[in-house]
Structure formats: structure tokens, C-alpha cells
């Protein structure tokens with residue numbers, strides 16, 4: 001409150017107006033290309049979202065374009081005059097032939113889940129699936145899987161299991177055996193037994209299970225043969241075999257005594273299974289049946305601790321998937337992926353014996369800019385180029401995200417987006433040998449790119465990328481002129497005091513992205529904000545970030561440090577951090593800061609630090625371990641006390657692994673010993689609190705299950721007790737990400753004003 005009074009109304013007005021102009025720049029969430037390799041004309045559809053501060057939700061819309069191939073080979077996009085708002089839509093999935101479109105509308109409360117089937121001109125069918133059949137369809141990007149069968153008669157998907165019946169009592173306290181719907185009143189439902197959930201962002205979500213809807217009759221069947229204890233998702237149809245029952249392939253996650261948090265955590269064991277799909281009408285020539293006895297799901301990837309994102313080749317001859325086995329086996333929540341292929345036998349009965357080939361192994365370290373390993377967070381539902389054996393994938397490569405083409409038979413990996421650039425790319429869709437992607441840098445607003453192969457011989461493929469002029473990323477003149485005055489580059493930072501005991505990968509340079517004004521207004525440097533990602537096995541990419549671009553446009557240089565342990569730099573560098581958190585990562589950040597000071601790019605007396613989660617752990621460590629270095633700090637849901645967090649977080653195993661290293665995976669217990677708690681405390685920012693004196697802003701989500709609010713609050717109160725200026729903003733309805741539009745806006749507005757107060 002005091003700060004609000006001190007910051008002038010003009011300052012708030014100026015900042016909220018400018019931040020708003022950055023905030024409302026839309027994003028493209030998904031896109032589809034139809035028919036682009038067939039003729040001269042094709043179509044594209046873009047699903048666009050934009051934060052809406054008044055409703056505190058993201059507004060979603062669809063914008064279409066016609067693509068016309070010009071005589072010179074280029075493609076012109078003709079955009080529809082306006083986007084159409086998509087209201088209440090949870091998922092949309094075109095059928096393989098693009099003649100039908102599925103729209104799913106999940107219920108807001110106890111209502112049915114609605115499935116709509118659209119043709120090119122109208123709504124063809126609408127089915128309401130009651131809660132007694134299943135709850136909401138999963139659209140979380142992880143369990144999510146909505147898949148049309150090839151002849152477009154059925155759709156398989158993951159949805160919440162129906163709610164278990166709860167004990168019911170009448171008004172006299174009498175137990176009623178039957179779980180009535182209480183139509184006549186006079187009864188009440190007890191809570192029933194508590195069930196484990198998958199933690200952060202899955203609160204209140206029931207177990208994901210598989211269903212198939214027949215889009216002619218609307219009949220919905222639960223898929224049988226799946227162990228009740230498995231959480232399942234990412235379902236796809238196996239290639240159809242004439243006259244035979246169809247199979248579904250899906251991912252299953254099991255758990256032992258407890259479901260540990262799964263969001264951002266690729267270290268949860270999972271496997272790919274095959275199971276017979278229910279059939280909806282009996283066909284005379286179908287020899288196989290669908291009874292519970294012979295439909296038991298079969299684990300296809302027993303030899304791997306992790307397998308997900310199953311994708312069949314267009315000819316149905318092989319199945320490709322990603323594995324995070326290095327993450328599961330080491331206990332690190334995210335690590336270097338591997339890519340695998342298994343041949344898909346024509347005789348379904350042989351699939352269990354199919355050999356798994358490793359297409360891309362886990363890369364330990366890479367020299368001289370060569371491929372650092374696979375780090376992919378998604379694969380398109382149809383990722384294949386025309387040859388049917390090369391897939392296109394987005395993967396983190398140092399501080400950039402790039403697009404790779406991977407020939408899954410030869411193992412050839414090509415970086416198909418321009419290298420030596422400060423840009424990051426995300427993949428929207430592909431059709432034939434044409435790609436729609438988005439490219440941006442910290443100082444370049446996103447740009448839609450159209451990619452096509454211009455040279456295609458066995459040994460030589462060349463891609464051309466053209467800018468697609470589009471109305472989506474139009475931004476205000478103010479934003480445009482602000483970002484035009486900025487520049488960014490990626491710096492290599494040498495490891496300080498590299499010792500013999502370090503692995504080769506851990507001795508290689510890490511990176512920091514430096515963003516600053518193109519021109520120096522005076523002799524003095526602009527104040528610097530050091531920005532630190534969470535995880536710690538995550539990365540801050542060289543892509544356009546609306547709030548960070550806002551901070552640089554109000555007069556700050558940014559130093560975004562991808563310290564060792566970040567993804568994108570090979571497995572050895574990543575695995576060098578667990579066991580050394582609070583020291584190796586802290587020192588990497590301090591080295592990066594010294595690097596820019598030594599280059600004369602930052603003034604040592606005007607440095608602020610900002611980080612969330614593990615980045616908040618580093619922020620609060622830095623103000624304790626290097627109290628003279630920072631004039632202001634801001635921490636979003638920071639890990640300040642591992643000894644407190646371990647008892648309340650959804651990922652207590654993370655506290656063990658990051659504190660002890662990989663041995664922490666086996667040490668993990670729900671009942672930490674006194675020795676564990678002592679070590680957790682000593683590795684935590686709270687153990688350096690007595691030295692901290694930096695004014696600090698705390699942004700805390702009260703619904704955070706990952707880093708519960710108590711750890712940030714405890715540290716903030718302790719700083720206050722010492723007389724250090726602190727400000728705490730609690731967002732009552734936010735989870736770990738603090739991403740709801742109003743909360744995100746209020747956070748960055750306050751960060752800028754807090755830093756202005758102490759840095760300028």
C-alpha cells in the first residue's frame with residue numbers, strides 16, 4: 001500500500017497502459033493446413049488466443065486464410081476479414097480427410113460433455129454425454145489425446161472417469177445404500193474416500209480413462225482391458241486391418257503408493273500399450289470379439305522406463321515415440337529425450353515381440369555447436385513429410401528452439417530452420433512438404449513463416465522460409481517502436497573454476513541472452529534485470545516474451561541466464577546440477593553477471609533479479625549469498641525453504657533429487673529424517689537470510705500445489721522481521737504458473753514499479 005502511495009498515479013497510468021499494449025498481442029495456439037500439396041489453392045486455419053483482462057480469461061478465436069500458389073512458386077495468404085470467436089470450445093479436431101470437424105465442449109459444472117460434428121457447411125450431429133458416462137475430455141496437452149479412426153466413424157479420447165458413488169444419508173442421519181440423485185431433497189452426500197490426484201493443475205480432476213464415441217449413433221463405450229490403476233491418455237488408432245477388430249495405442253502411467261505431481265515432470269514412469277478398440281456394430285467378416293477376457297491391454301515398451309507421444313507412420317509400418325528414460329532413471333524432473341521406432345507387424349498378435357530401435361540416443365555432450373540432444377515437449381498428430389519416414393519436430397538447442405527433420409529409418413537429423421540466429425521457432429502444422437511455423441526473438445514480435453523444401457535429394461535438402469504477412473501479430477505503434485530500439489544476443493559464458501572432477505559436458509560454456517537498448521543514451525548503463533528460469537531443468541528461450549519485452553522497453557537491460565542444468569545443452573551439463581543446487585547454479589548466475597559488467601554492459605550498482613519457482617530459489621539465494629550485488633528483487637512462487645516445502649509439495653521427490661543428486665531418487669521417503677531436513681534447510685535460501693538486505697517483491701499463488709505459498713510467505717515475513725522492505729501480493733485463485741490474465745498483468749506492473757523505485 002505504501003508503495004502504491006509513493007509511486008505516482010502517473011507512473012501507474014503510464015505503466016499499465018504500456019503493459020496492456022504488450023499483453024494483448026495475440027498468440028497462435030494451433031493451426032491446420034489443408035490440401036497444400038495437392039493443387040494451386042489450399043486453406044489454413046489458425047486458433048488464436050488473447051488475454052482478456054476484464055473477463056480474466058483468454059479469448060479464443062479462429063482466423064482462416066486461403067493460400068494461393070503464385071507463378072514464381074511463392075504462396076500468397078488471403079485472410080478472412082475477421083476472426084470468429086470460439087466460445088466454450090475445449091478442443092477442435094479436424095478428421096483425417098478434413099471433411100469433418102469435431103468440437104468438444106466440456107461442462108462447466110455437473111452438465112453433460114458435448115460433442116459436435118461439423119461438415120464444411122453446418123452442424124451435422126450433436127451428442128451430449130452424461131456425467132454418468134464420463135466427465136470432461138482431457139485437453140491438458142499431456143493426458144490429452146483425441147483421435148479419429150481412418151474411416152472417420154469413431155473418435156477415441158481420454159476423459160475423466162465418472163465420479164464414484166458417494167455415501168448418502170437422509171435428513172435423520174440414516175445411511176442410504178443407493179446413491180440417489182436427491183431429486184426429492186431430504187438426502188445429503190458425504191465426501192467419501194479421498195483419492196490421489198496428479199498434483200499441480202490437476203486438483204479436482206478424476207483419473208483419465210479411454211472412451212470411443214461412434215459418430216453415427218452417438219454411442220459412447222469405455223475401453224475395456226485397462227488396469228484400473230493406470231492413468232491413460234495420448235490415444236491413437238493403430239493401422240486398420242481389413243476384417244479385423246481395430247486396436248488403440250495409448251500411454252499409461254502407473255503409480256505405487258502415491259501419485260506424485262506430473263506437470264513439468266517427465267520423470268514419471270510410463271509405457272505405450274495396445275488394446276482392442278470397442279466396436280460399435282458387428283460386421284459379418286469380423287472374426288475377433290470384444291469381451292473382457294481377451295481385450296487385456298499389452299505393454300509394448302516394457303524394456304524402457306518411459307515411452308510417450310506414439311505416432312504411426314503414414315503407411316502404418318512403424319510406430320515412433322519419445323522416451324524420457326534419462327529423466328525417469330536419474331530422477332531429474334526433465335532431461336534429454338531419446339526417440340524410438342518399432343516396426344508394426346501386419347499380424348497384430350506379433351506386436352509384443354517387436355524390437356525397439358533407438359533413432360536418436362540421449363546425447364551426453366556435443367562439441368562445436370553440433371546437435372545437443374532431443375528436448376521436445378510435443379509432436380504434431382501428423383508430423384510426417386511426404387516421404388512418410390521423415391518427421392518434423394521442435395526441439396530446444398541451447399537457448400533457441402529450432403525445427404528438426406528426423407529420418408526415423410536412417411536416423412539423419414537436420415536442423416531445418418536457419419542457424420546462427422537469435423531466433424526461436426515453434427511448429428504449428430505441416431502438410432506434405434510445407435510447414436507453418438512461428439519465429440520470434442526477444443526483440444522481434446512473432447512472425448508466421450511458411451516453409452517449403454526447395455532442394456530435395458537424398459543427401460541434400462534445403463528449406464526456404466518466407467514471411468507470411470498476417471493480421472494476427474499486429475501490435476501498437478508504441479510496442480513496435482519500443483522493440484525496434486532494442487537488440488539481443490546470446491552470450492557464451494565460460495565455466496568458472498572448472499575442475500577435473502567435472503564431466504566434459506559440465507565444463508562446456510553455458511549461455512545467457514542479453515537484451516539492451518541499441519543506443520546508449522548516456523555514459524551510464526541502463527539498470528540490469530537478471531532473469532532466472534525455474535525447473536531447474538528448463539530453459540528461457542530466445543523467443544519473444546510479452547512481459548520481458550515490456551520490461552526492456554521501459555529502460556532495463558535483461559540478462560537471461562541459462563545456467564548449467566538447463567535443458568538444451570546435453571545430458572552431462574544437465575545432470576551436473578542435481579546435488580549442487582544453491583551453489584553451482586548460483587555461481588553460474590554470478591559469473592554471467594560479472595561477464596556483462598566486465599564488458600561494460602552493466603553497472604554493478606544497478607542490478608535487480610527476478611525469478612519464479614526454482615528461479616525464485618536462485619533469486620532469494622542470490623540476495624542472501626551476494627547481498628551487495630542486488631538493489632531489488634522479485635520472486636514468483638519461490639522455493640525458499642526445502643525443509644518446509646518437502647512436506648507440502650506435490651513433488652517431495654524433487655527436493656531429494658535436487659538436494660542429494662540422483663541418489664536422492666532412492667532416498668526419497670514420505671517421512672524425511674532429521675538429517676534430510678537439516679540438509680534441505682542448509683541448501684535453502686532461508687539459511688542465508690541473515691545476510692539478505694535487498695528490497696524484495698513476492699508474487700504468490702494461493703492454489704500452488706508445487707511450491708506451496710507457505711515457503712514464500714515464511715521468507716517474506718522473515719525479511720520483514722529484519723526490516724528489509726518487502727511487498728507481498730497473493731493471488732487467491734492462482735496456481736503455480738500465476739498465468740491468469742489479471743494476475744500476470746498485476747505481477748509485471750508491480751515488478752516494473754518495484755524495480756523503478758530501487759534501480760532508477
Ligand SMILES: CC(=O)N[C@@H](C)C(=O)N[C@@H](C)C(=O)O
Nearest residue numbers: 264333534535536613614615
Ligand atoms: C519441476 C518443478 O516444477 N519445479 C519447480 C520447483 C519449478 O521450478 N517449476 C518450474 C517449471 C517453473 O518455472 O515454475
